[in-house]
Amino acid sequence: MTLTANEQMWKEMGIDLESHGQLMNALGPIYGEIYLSQQNRPQGMGFYDFVVGDIHGIRVKELREHSKDGGKVVATYCVFVPEEFCWAAGAIPVSLCAGTQFSVPVAEEVLPRNTCALIKSSYGFKLGRLCPYVQASHLIVGETTCDGKKKMFELLAEQQPVYVMEVPNKRGTAGRALWQQEVRDFKAKIEELTGNEITAENLGEAIKKVNARRREFRRLSVLRSADPAPISGKDALLATQVSMYDDVERQTQMITALNDELEERVKKGEGVAPKGAKRILISGSPMAIPNWKLHHIAESAGAVIVGEESCTGSRFYNELIPEGIGYLEDMLTALADRYLKTNCACFTPNTERLDDIIKMARDLKADGVIHYNLQFCHTYANEAVQVDRALAEAGIPLLRVETDYSDEDAGQLKTRIDAFLEML
Amino acid sequence: MTTAGLDVGSRTIKLVLFDNGILSSAVTDSGLKPLERCRRLLHNKSFDKLTVTGYGRDLVAPELSGATISEISAQAVAARFLYPDSAGVIDIGGQDSKVIRLNPGGGVSKFEMNDRCAAGTGKFLEIMARALELSIDEFAQTALDAERSVTLNSLCTVFAESEVVSLINKGEDAHAIALGLHQSVTTRVAGMARRVGVSDRLVFAGGGARNPCLRRLLEERLGLSVTVPEEPQITAALGAAIIAASGKNQGEQ
Numbered sequence: 001m002t003l004t005a006n007e008q009m010w011k012e013m014g015i016d017l018e019s020h021g022q023l024m025n026a027l028g029p030i031y032g033e034i035y036l037s038q039q040n041r042p043q044g045m046g047f048y049d050f051v052v053g054d055i056h057g058i059r060v061k062e063l064r065e066h067s068k069d070g071g072k073v074v075a076t077y078c079v080f081v082p083e084e085f086c087w088a089a090g091a092i093p094v095s096l097c098a099g100t101q102f103s104v105p106v107a108e109e110v111l112p113r114n115t116c117a118l119i120k121s122s123y124g125f126k127l128g129r130l131c132p133y134v135q136a137s138h139l140i141v142g143e144t145t146c147d148g149k150k151k152m153f154e155l156l157a158e159q160q161p162v163y164v165m166e167v168p169n170k171r172g173t174a175g176r177a178l179w180q181q182e183v184r185d186f187k188a189k190i191e192e193l194t195g196n197e198i199t200a201e202n203l204g205e206a207i208k209k210v211n212a213r214r215r216e217f218r219r220l221s222v223l224r225s226a227d228p229a230p231i232s233g234k235d236a237l238l239a240t241q242v243s244m245y246d247d248v249e250r251q252t253q254m255i256t257a258l259n260d261e262l263e264e265r266v267k268k269g270e271g272v273a274p275k276g277a278k279r280i281l282i283s284g285s286p287m288a289i290p291n292w293k294l295h296h297i298a299e300s301a302g303a304v305i306v307g308e309e310s311c312t313g314s315r316f317y318n319e320l321i322p323e324g325i326g327y328l329e330d331m332l333t334a335l336a337d338r339y340l341k342t343n344c345a346c347f348t349p350n351t352e353r354l355d356d357i358i359k360m361a362r363d364l365k366a367d368g369v370i371h372y373n374l375q376f377c378h379t380y381a382n383e384a385v386q387v388d389r390a391l392a393e394a395g396i397p398l399l400r401v402e403t404d405y406s407d408e409d410a411g412q413l414k415t416r417i418d419a420f421l422e423m424l
Numbered sequence: 425m426t427t428a429g430l431d432v433g434s435r436t437i438k439l440v441l442f443d444n445g446i447l448s449s450a451v452t453d454s455g456l457k458p459l460e461r462c463r464r465l466l467h468n469k470s471f472d473k474l475t476v477t478g479y480g481r482d483l484v485a486p487e488l489s490g491a492t493i494s495e496i497s498a499q500a501v502a503a504r505f506l507y508p509d510s511a512g513v514i515d516i517g518g519q520d521s522k523v524i525r526l527n528p529g530g531g532v533s534k535f536e537m538n539d540r541c542a543a544g545t546g547k548f549l550e551i552m553a554r555a556l557e558l559s560i561d562e563f564a565q566t567a568l569d570a571e572r573s574v575t576l577n578s579l580c581t582v583f584a585e586s587e588v589v590s591l592i593n594k595g596e597d598a599h600a601i602a603l604g605l606h607q608s609v610t611t612r613v614a615g616m617a618r619r620v621g622v623s624d625r626l627v628f629a630g631g632g633a634r635n636p637c638l639r640r641l642l643e644e645r646l647g648l649s650v651t652v653p654e655e656p657q658i659t660a661a662l663g664a665a666i667i668a669a670s671g672k673n674q675g676e677q
Contacts, residue, residue: 375539402539409539411479412520416537419496422673423532 006057009064013135020130023102024056027290034296038232040272042265044258045235051242055289059094059246060132066092067136072194075137077122078145079311080167080339084321085187087206087248089194094133095244096140097312098122099291101405103130110155116376117404118288119148126159133245134160139193141186143167145346146379163189169348171340183336200328207321207335209248216255217243217317223262224306225364228271229279230262233305234295235272240312241289273304278421280304281361283387284372284380286311291405294372298417306364309357310372315342318356345379353383354390361396367424368397370417375404397424428471429665430490431498431658432458432480435518435546435631438658439465442665449658459484475668477660479519491673496524496535498663503627504530505666506653512622514613514642514650515660516632518546521609523616536616543579544612546632551581552605555588556598560635567606567637570599576608584608603637610641617646626650629659 003011011017031052035045051059063073072091076083086093103124104117110127111120125131134140142153142164153162165182168175187198196202217240223230239258243251265271280303282294287310295305308314321338325331343353361369371387373380384400391398399420403409426447431438437454439462441447455461458480466474466488474490477498485492495515503510504526513524520537521544527533542548553563574596578584584605591601609632617626626648632638633656643649653659667673 412537412539414482415479415494415496415520416535418492419494419532419535422494422497423535 006054009061010056010132013060013064013132014129015132015135016129019128020056023100023130026102027052027055030290034292035234035238038234038272040270041235042231042258042261044254044261045238047254048235048238048242051246052238052289056132060136062247063092063094063133063136067138072139073137074190074193075134075140077141077149078143079316079342080143080145080344081141081165082183082186082335082339083248084203084206084210084335085190085198087209088198088202089190089196091190091194092247094137095288096122096125096131096134096137097244097286097288098125098131099288099405101407103128104405106130111152114376115148115152116146116285116374118286118374118377119152121288121405123152123156126156139163139189141165145344146377148376167344167346169346171347176337176340179340180333180336183339184332187332198328200326200331203328203331203335204323204325207331208323209252211320211323213243213248213252213255214317214320216252216259219259220255220262221307221314221317221364223259223266226266226271227279227365228269228273228275228277229304229306230265230271231258232272232295232299233280233282233308234292234299237287237292237295237305237308237312238289240308240316241287244312244316271304273299273302278303278368278424279306279364279366281307281309281357281364281366281369282313282372283309283357283360283369284384285374285377287372288312293403293405293407293410294370294401294413297410297414298370298421301414301418301421303417303421306366307360309353309360311344314356314360315344345383350383354386357387358390358394358396361391361394366396368399368420370420371398371400373400373402375402425473425669426471427665427668428466428469428474428490429498429661429663429668430462430465430474430476430478430484430488431495431661431664432462432476432478432484433518433660434479436657437461437465437478437480438661439469440658440661440665441469441471442662442669446662449655449661451657454480459487462488473668473671475664475673477664491668493664493667493673495660496522496532496537498660498667499629500524500526500530500532500663501666502659502663503629505662506659507625507627507651509625510627510651511625512617512620513627513629514617514622515630516544516546516609516613516628516638517630521545521613521616521630521632523613523620523622525620525622534620536620538612538616542581544609544616546630548581548584548609549605549632549635549638551585552588555585556592556602558598558602563602564606564635564637566599567602568640570597570603572600573603573607574600576604579608579612606635606637606641610638610645614642614645624648627659628652629656631657
């Protein structure tokens with residue numbers, strides 16, 4: 001059997017071609033059903049269709065080209081890991097989170113079943129040699145945002161170099177001091193890995209680049225507040241997901257073009273759903289590619305998702321880092337403080353997140369919020385109690401769902417979401 | 425105008441014909457081909473509009489030119505129709521249990537539904553009755569006749585079944601086991617009811633409401649009385665028929 005160019009590349013990277021082929025064969029029809037069947041899609045989504053169409057091809061090839069010249073690839077799992085250091089030192093950061101049931105059974109050969117799907121799926125991708133991005137990376141950077149991940153990283157370190165950043169549990173003085181040091185240690189780690197020094201100049205450039213992408217995502221969020229919504233939640237989610245592993249400048253360019261198009265739509269009053277369609281804000285656990293399940297069920301039921309209070313949403317782009325700071329030390333301080341503002345449920349207390357959800361729901365004119373919880377993600381599940389109370393007080397209807405990447409509960413989810421939309 | 429409400433549930437299919445009141449109703453097992461069963465139920469029936477609810481609604485509605493509505497909205501509408509002052513619904517069905525709080529206008533203001541697993545559902549009780557080699561009716565009666573109960577530690581259906589087997593093998597009394605099992609369902613459902621915040625004027629619907637032991641235990645645990653409709657199994661179908669009459673869901677399908 002002759003191998004295609006992609007297959008040849010994957011083989012060289014140690015991918016299990018047979019399993020990987022099954023995964024790719026499954027993804028195509030899912031994407032067709034969920035994405036290509038949508039009406040009135042913005043033309044700007046063409047780029048993303050193209051990216052997903054060759055999801056383990058073109059970008060992986062770019063990473064390999066970069067590595068041939070001695071460049072490094074740094075894989076991350078979390079929005080806490082400051083990507084600016086990678087860009088500054090000439091490394092490419094890619095997000096590794098995995099969102100498919102396909103790799104879960106492989107992981108369950110090692111990890112406990114009652115571990116969240118995100119942890120199992122990502123570990124299964126490495127164990128089953130299914131992910132060229134993890135294969136292409138020189139360093140995996142983990143973080144201590146949850147106990148399951150923390151321990152998974154120890155197992156992952158048996159397979160590939162792993163570096164873990166400690167995220168504090170509290171944001172007080174001690175927590176901030178810890179995080180400031182962790183950020184500086186990570187900078188040193190990236191310098192050691194790449195052999196390049198991170199300077200005020202190259203870090204300043206990197207901050208500007210990443211900020212530019214964040215600004216475009218913030219603009220996208222404002223555009224989604226229009227009624228009718230100019231873009232589906234599914235498409236906006238996909239743009240966010242792809243941005244997490246693509247080149248930062250290319251993404252800024254693509255989202256800018258998409259936003260320009262959406263701006264025209266908003267002016268003309270064009271949308272992807274009829275004016276007055278029920279508007280939903282999703283809040284909670286991240287959704288890694290190809291986890292489009294909840295968005296798909298809700299939008300198929302006639303709603304439009306107008307925002308994601310999530311790591312694959314607002315937590316990825318909300319806060320900017322001040323630009324124009326001249327001294328490296330001050331830049332590092334500002335950068336660390338920016339990341340510490342991420343309202344992750346790993347913090348206690350985390351009341352800022354409650355404020356964020358309410359603000360987003362109001363800004364986006366959401367009729368209701370769906371709190372999305374990956375099963376066995378205890379921090380978000382427990383924090384949902386407070387989210388429930390805070391939203392009740394604010395008079396915003398909330399539906400809590402707990403699920404994973406499998407389809408076995410699609411019927412129950414649909415019933416709940418249908419009922420929630422009927423209720424609004 | 426005559427409307428039809430069809431509730432395509434996981435265990436049974438229910439039909440209600442409605443014209444300002446229930447004209448007729450029918451119940452049949454869902455079987456392996458629910459659509460065919462629905463066609464048979466509707467055979468020779470004349471009505472102007474159809475609304476379908478329940479698990480199979482999306483399979484059946486397009487085939488029979490009906491609109492759809494979720495079971496939750498259907499139960500809410502039926503409860504208000506049967507008992508205009510009702511403020512909440514507990515529905516223990518074959519595959520799920522639900523607790524619904526109604527707002528003063530009769531709409532749904534909050535609801536909860538069990539997550540994927542069978543704990544707290546009719547299915548759970550069915551499997552446990554089988555483990556005790558009793559029919560559903562005998563199982564309920566056995567529990568009602570119990571003088572004491574054993575506490576079951578597991579809510580998971582599969583684990584609870586093993587626990588029942590090991591209790592039998594220890595020589596434990598079937599009455600006490602049956603009561604313990606009923607208690608574990610009501611504990612679960614009462615927990616949902618507390619989270620939803622229902623307080624009074626509760627309608628107990630769904631197939632589970634036919635079980636007198638569940639009813640008694642729910643009342644004890646929640647400290648209030650529940651009203652069981654004459655035919656609790658058909659309330660979702662009734663709600664669907666009423667919604668068809670109101671034309672509120674005609675836009676969707």
